[in-house]
Amino acid sequence: MLLSHPRFSQLACAVALIGLVACDPADVAAPDLAALTEPDVVRSTAASAPPGAKPGTCWGREVSPAVIETVTEQIIVQPAEVMADGTVISPAVYRSETLQRIVEERRETWFETPCDAIWTEEFTASLQRALKARGHYSGVITGALDKRTRAAIRRYQAPQGLDSSILSMEAARMLGLIAVEREE
Numbered sequence: 363m364l365l366s367h368p369r370f371s372q373l374a375c376a377v378a379l380i381g382l383v384a385c386d387p388a389d390v391a392a393p394d395l396a397a398l399t400e401p402d403v404v405r406s407t408a409a410s411a412p413p414g415a416k417p418g419t420c421w422g423r424e425v426s427p428a429v430i431e432t433v434t435e436q437i438i439v440q441p442a443e444v445m446a447d448g449t450v451i452s453p454a455v456y457r458s459e460t461l462q463r464i465v466e467e468r469r470e471t472w473f474e475t476p477c478d479a480i481w482t483e484e485f486t487a488s489l490q491r492a493l494k495a496r497g498h499y500s501g502v503i504t505g506a507l508d509k510r511t512r513a514a515i516r517r518y519q520a521p522q523g524l525d526s527s528i529l530s531m532e533a534a535r536m537l538g539l540i541a542v543e544r545e546e
Contacts, residue, residue, distance in 0.1 A: 412472040420477035422528035429466035435459050473524060474531040476540060485539065486511065489529065492537040493518055 411421040435458070442454040476485075483505035490511055493499035499514035512527035519526060519533050534540040 415472075418477075420475050422473050422475040422526060422530065424471045424473070424524065424526040424528070426466075426469040426471070426525075428464050428468040431463050431465045433461050433463070435461070471524070471526075473526075473528075475528055476531060476534055480540070481507065488539055489534075489537065490514075492539060496537075 410423070411419065412423075415421060436456045437459050438454055439457050440455040443451040445451060486507050487503050487505035490499050490501070490503045490505070493511070493514040494501075494503070496518065498517045499511065501508075501510045501514075515529050515533070516525065516527040518537075519530060522533065524530055524533070531540060535542050
């Protein structure tokens, strides 16, 4: 039996509506616009470390560029010629001069980070759960260190003074992912 065209359209709409009603919004990850700006490669290796770093430790580096202010000023080259009654004979001549000043110096910040041996899929999933519990991660727990996870790391660390998507050892300890070393 063939369905007439209007009847088929109604059936198709009903099936689509049932499909939409069956969707659970908790299963759908909200878009994370900050994740779109995260770089692809962000973790350091044990080979790159600051001078004097303890052997066997891994380090991240965040570089903040200098902030430069550009100011354009008008410098008078020749003053205006004005008669006693206020009539301007010739207007003033100016030239534009542009100056740049460093408002904030370039900063390079080194910080210890978990080494590659720790970065397992289970560790990343635990990181995602910890960030989600604190309201910084809104995605599905995948165990993948993707842009969404790196954006959540940045959101978590920024209030503590580190604007980086590389997880610091201090943040990992605060999240309960790395044991805190005891003083002996």
